Amino acid sequence: MRYLLFVITFCLSAIYVYSQNCTAILLGEVVDFHDNTPLKNAVIVVTGKNLKTSSDEFGKFTFKNLCEVVIELEISHPECTSQFVTISIEGNTYQKISLEHHLEELDEVKVVGKTVKQTNSAQEVSLNIETIEKYSSATLGDALNEIAGVSTLSTGANIVKPAIHGLNGSRVLMLNNGVRMQDMEWGDEHAPNVDLNSAGSVSVIKGAAALQYGGDAIGGVIVLDQAPFVRIDSLYGKTILNGISNGRGGSASTELVRTYENGFYVKGQASFKRLGDREAPDYVLSNTGVQEIGASLALGKNLFEWGWHFNYSYYQAELAILRSSHVGNNDDLINAINSQEPLVINPFTHEIENPRQEVSHHLAKLEVYKRFEGLGKLKVQYDFQSNNRFEFDIRRGVADNQAALDLNLTTHTLASDFKWDANQDFELQTGLMLRYQNNFADPATGIRRLIPDYDKYDFGGFITSEYSLSDAVVLDAGLRYDFSQVDAKKFYQSSRWEERGYDQEFQDLVIEEVGNQILVNPDFTYHNFSGALGLQYTDYKSSVFRANYALAQRAPNPAELFSDGLHQSASRIELGDLRLTSETSHKISLSAEGNYKNWGYTFEPYLNMISDFMFLEPTGVEFTIRGAFPVWEYRQTKAQLLGLDVNVYTKPHQNWNSNHSFSIVKGKDVTQDAPLINIPSANIKNSVTFNKLKWKDLELKLISDYVFEQNEVLDNFTVFSPEQQEEVLLEINSAPASYHLLGFFAKTSFNLGKKTKLRSSITVNNLLNTQYRNYLNRQRYFADDLGRNIMLQLKLNY
Amino acid sequence: MKIIKLLSLLFAFIFFTSCDNDDDNPDVINEEETITTIRVTLTDPESNVITLQSQDLDGDGPNAPEITVSGNLAGNTTYSGTVEFLNETESPAENITEEVNEEADEHQVIYSTSGSIQSLTTTDVDGNGDDLGLSFNMITNTAGDATITLTLRHEPTKPNDGTLSGAGGETDATATFSVLITE
Numbered sequence: 001m002r003y004l005l006f007v008i009t010f011c012l013s014a015i016y017v018y019s020q021n022c023t024a025i026l027l028g029e030v031v032d033f034h035d036n037t038p039l040k041n042a043v044i045v046v047t048g049k050n051l052k053t054s055s056d057e058f059g060k061f062t063f064k065n066l067c068e069v070v071i072e073l074e075i076s077h078p079e080c081t082s083q084f085v086t087i088s089i090e091g092n093t094y095q096k097i098s099l100e101h102h103l104e105e106l107d108e109v110k111v112v113g114k115t116v117k118q119t120n121s122a123q124e125v126s127l128n129i130e131t132i133e134k135y136s137s138a139t140l141g142d143a144l145n146e147i148a149g150v151s152t153l154s155t156g157a158n159i160v161k162p163a164i165h166g167l168n169g170s171r172v173l174m175l176n177n178g179v180r181m182q183d184m185e186w187g188d189e190h191a192p193n194v195d196l197n198s199a200g201s202v203s204v205i206k207g208a209a210a211l212q213y214g215g216d217a218i219g220g221v222i223v224l225d226q227a228p229f230v231r232i233d234s235l236y237g238k239t240i241l242n243g244i245s246n247g248r249g250g251s252a253s254t255e256l257v258r259t260y261e262n263g264f265y266v267k268g269q270a271s272f273k274r275l276g277d278r279e280a281p282d283y284v285l286s287n288t289g290v291q292e293i294g295a296s297l298a299l300g301k302n303l304f305e306w307g308w309h310f311n312y313s314y315y316q317a318e319l320a321i322l323r324s325s326h327v328g329n330n331d332d333l334i335n336a337i338n339s340q341e342p343l344v345i346n347p348f349t350h351e352i353e354n355p356r357q358e359v360s361h362h363l364a365k366l367e368v369y370k371r372f373e374g375l376g377k378l379k380v381q382y383d384f385q386s387n388n389r390f391e392f393d394i395r396r397g398v399a400d401n402q403a404a405l406d407l408n409l410t411t412h413t414l415a416s417d418f419k420w421d422a423n424q425d426f427e428l429q430t431g432l433m434l435r436y437q438n439n440f441a442d443p444a445t446g447i448r449r450l451i452p453d454y455d456k457y458d459f460g461g462f463i464t465s466e467y468s469l470s471d472a473v474v475l476d477a478g479l480r481y482d483f484s485q486v487d488a489k490k491f492y493q494s495s496r497w498e499e500r501g502y503d504q505e506f507q508d509l510v511i512e513e514v515g516n517q518i519l520v521n522p523d524f525t526y527h528n529f530s531g532a533l534g535l536q537y538t539d540y541k542s543s544v545f546r547a548n549y550a551l552a553q554r555a556p557n558p559a560e561l562f563s564d565g566l567h568q569s570a571s572r573i574e575l576g577d578l579r580l581t582s583e584t585s586h587k588i589s590l591s592a593e594g595n596y597k598n599w600g601y602t603f604e605p606y607l608n609m610i611s612d613f614m615f616l617e618p619t620g621v622e623f624t625i626r627g628a629f630p631v632w633e634y635r636q637t638k639a640q641l642l643g644l645d646v647n648v649y650t651k652p653h654q655n656w657n658s659n660h661s662f663s664i665v666k667g668k669d670v671t672q673d674a675p676l677i678n679i680p681s682a683n684i685k686n687s688v689t690f691n692k693l694k695w696k697d698l699e700l701k702l703i704s705d706y707v708f709e710q711n712e713v714l715d716n717f718t719v720f721s722p723e724q725q726e727e728v729l730l731e732i733n734s735a736p737a738s739y740h741l742l743g744f745f746a747k748t749s750f751n752l753g754k755k756t757k758l759r760s761s762i763t764v765n766n767l768l769n770t771q772y773r774n775y776l777n778r779q780r781y782f783a784d785d786l787g788r789n790i791m792l793q794l795k796l797n798y
Numbered sequence: 799m800k801i802i803k804l805l806s807l808l809f810a811f812i813f814f815t816s817c818d819n820d821d822d823n824p825d826v827i828n829e830e831e832t833i834t835t836i837r838v839t840l841t842d843p844e845s846n847v848i849t850l851q852s853q854d855l856d857g858d859g860p861n862a863p864e865i866t867v868s869g870n871l872a873g874n875t876t877y878s879g880t881v882e883f884l885n886e887t888e889s890p891a892e893n894i895t896e897e898v899n900e901e902a903d904e905h906q907v908i909y910s911t912s913g914s915i916q917s918l919t920t921t922d923v924d925g926n927g928d929d930l931g932l933s934f935n936m937i938t939n940t941a942g943d944a945t946i947t948l949t950l951r952h953e954p955t956k957p958n959d960g961t962l963s964g965a966g967g968e969t970d971a972t973a974t975f976s977v978l979i980t981e
Contacts (some may be wrong), residue, residue, distance in 0.1 A: 331969065332968055337961060396894075396897055396970075441824075447831075473964035489824050493825070493857070493859040494862045499860035511823065515887070516856060517826055519824075622858075624862075625854040625863050626858075626972065723947070723949075723972075725912075
């Protein structure tokens with residue numbers, strides 16, 4: 001069966017049509033996107049064909065003697081960024097090309113820039129390279145936090161998971177260079193294993209509409225891509241150095257790119273970060289240092305007709321976990337929560353002690369593409385990923401140096417897709433994906449496996465299409481099917497096996513009994529369907545309206561199925577459920593966008609209804625010899641997320657601009673008529689910027705970030721405290737108070753010679769050293785969040 | 799096209815060889831550090847022995863610890879007590895007390911009592927001269943109910959005032975015993 005699918009993958013588009021008729025004329029017109037005025041002196045190149053012309057004073061240009069094939073035009077204009085347009089020549093052809101004339105200006109105004117859109121009608125935002133560079137020493141989650149509707153679920157300052165429209169983990173897909181990251185994203189305290197410095201662009205698709213990447217993106221998709229490599233002979237690079245006051249350390253990142261006119265390119269990149277203990281306004285957050293290493297190599301040949309890309313990247317991080325967050329039993333947890341300060345405060349150190357995590361990720365990818373004239377583009381990709389995670393707890397004796405968790409996740413993926421774009425108004429993309437994954441939990445830990453050994457097989461197929469009804473209206477539709485099988489071998493304690501009632505339902509899975517443990521072989525399959533339907537309406541002047549419906553289904557992840565036992569870092573017993581089924585999301589999102597001379601806005605409401613929504617919630621208490629522990633069980637319910645993201649920017653004066661965004665999401669457990677846990681609270685971000693090109697490109701920016709208190713939380717519950725010999729309220733669901741943080745940013749640039757440019761900047765976070773705690777920081781029980789942080793950055797372009 | 803065919807064969811090879819699935823079962827893990835049993839031995843001046851025991855053989859499994867008290871205590875008596883920590887999932891049982899003793903400066907057993915107990919004082923110290931608590935003297939009052947709670951703390955602040963909140967650290971094992979004191 002697998003082999004058959006494999007063959008289909010490649011045969012799908014092995015036949016192509018060949019036509020040759022080279023008398024066609026292309027008449028083109030280059031206009032301003034905003035007001036339709038003709039743009040003269042735009043340079044138009046037919047890529048790969050050595051044809052070049054420029055537009056006249058009416059914005060018109062002509063190419064003669066063209067063959068009836070699909071060609072690609074590169075249009076560049078001194079005041080606009082270059083744009084690539086694919087055109088199919090069918091007889092004498094007319095093509096209108098709109099260039100974003102104000103782009104340079106707009107990019108300074110908006111936090112987000114414009115890159116290639118991944119979807120037609122979904123809510124989508126990208127971070128521009130300046131924003132990525134600004135966060136060079138921070139995490140991907142911190143950078144994405146700039147976007148309205150994107151929040152973070154963090155464990156201290158080092159482990160930051162992005163959440164889109166209130167959802168995170170397995171519900172957010174991460175595409176790194178076209179490769180879906182397999183880095184144990186199911187863990188709440190597992191940060192994405194990517195180096196932000198290796199990305200040239202980051203876009204966020206808020207929802208599951210990008211079916212080509214997967215059908216289970218109930219939260220959304222994060223796409224990290226390389227900056228495009230231009231086909232010219234060139235050698236360039238950049239180096240960024242950061243000094244960071246809070247943590248008393250810094251980071252460095254450097255890259256060098258060599259491109260050739262024949263399309264060949266090679267890029268090398270490396271970065272390093274080292275920080276010691278972070279500091280809250282009043283005390284040192286003991287054991288919160290970090291060390292991160294990232295390196296990547298990309299090479300390939302980048303032609304219009306065909307090409308290949310090879311990419312290898314390595315990421316390694318050693319992350320200290322706040323000492324005070326490592327607690328024993330319920331009583332310890334109660335004491336830790338009730339204490340206003342962390343229970344352990346040591347003098348500052350750069351040392352990283354237990355508890356800590358050590359993660360590494362290897363990613364290798366090879367992509368080959370070929371364009372078939374008159375048909376479209378075929379792409380085949382193989383990628384390999386190896387993810388290794390060690391977690392060290394505080395243990396007795398020699399075991400202190402032995403990881404408590406040691407997981408190795410290996411993934412092979414083969415994918416191919418074909419994009420049929422021969423017709424100007426209609427585009428069709430179809431693809432297949434095969435994936436094999438193996439998880440190995442090393443028994444050397446001496447601790448029962450949190451996640452068992454398993455093999456996982458995935459197969460997916462999709463078809464998406466876009467149809468331009470007119471210049472103004474573009475429709476899209478897509479369907480996807482995913483098959484997934486997980487074949488695990490897991491030891492259960494006999495007592496747990498029976499307490500869960502598995503002996504009634506799953507006794508046939510038992511392989512053997514070893515002492516008081518039972519080895520079982522759960523082998524489950526899931527069939528998931530997803531789809532998307534949408535429309536985009538562009539008012540020729542300046543506004544865009546989008547409507548999108550996305551259906552997504554997600555199979556339970558290994559943590560949801562197999563978790564079983566004490567989770568030390570959370571001081572709770574977590575229990576998965578073998579009975580879980582796939583969850584299904586129906587999401588409707590609307591988007592209205594306007595860009596005018598002095599201001600612009602986006603207004604984006606959405607509704608996400610999820611049936612069989614899997615989540616972890618406290619259900620009771622179990623007693624062990626270490627004391628009492630709250631029990632958290634995975635459960636399924638009907639959930640509903642209703643939210644709104646709004647963004648407004650203004651430019652009242654050529655040197656002044658401002659940016660304002662607001663986002664809110666309401667999460668509800670419909671079945672129980674209760675709030676959902678871990679939903680971000682509403683927040684308002686404002687910034688005012690002054691910039692003046694003449695003054696060495698000076699920019700000064702004041703940033704305000706107001707986070708409301710989450711007033712919709714689950715009820716707290718009481719637990720028996722052996723220490724106090726009575727029932728005590730465990731305030732585990734209470735949300736911290738609202739807070740307001742101020743930030744400051746300043747930058748200036750200098751030219752050091754013809755090609756070399758130095759940019760220096762200073763960023764101050766939490767300017768007033770405000771004490772605060774964030775609802776979505778898992779360490780909020782134990783300590784305040786970070787105090788003032790001053791970061792100096794030097795960036796050298798050469 | 800040739801390149802694509804070649805590469806597809808290569809991918810197919812990698813993909814399918816990686817699927818080799820041996821049917822070896824994973825090794826069972828018996829947690830060596832687990833404490834399953836706390837055993838307190840109380841000896842009166844006439845060498846009568848009373849044993850208090852808390853035993854939880856399924857560790858962090860669903861079953862609660864089983865608490866047994868071998869008999870009643872005598873009133874107005876000085877008992878000398880010792881405490882043992884065992885891992886009984888292993889056979890023979892592993893004595894964790896030895897590990898605690900080896901890392902005495904990182905451990906402390908903290909006691910609290912209620913009811914008819916006059917005093918409980920620990921009698922041993924670690925290498926730094928700070929309280930350890932593996933042995934103690936306990937004086938009972940006249941007849942009545944009493945409870946004895948003991949907690950083994952890992953990495954406490956030392957020295958401390960002998961209370962749980964003063965000691966800090968993490969709980970490795972804890973038990974509360976209800977006893978009856980007779981005349």
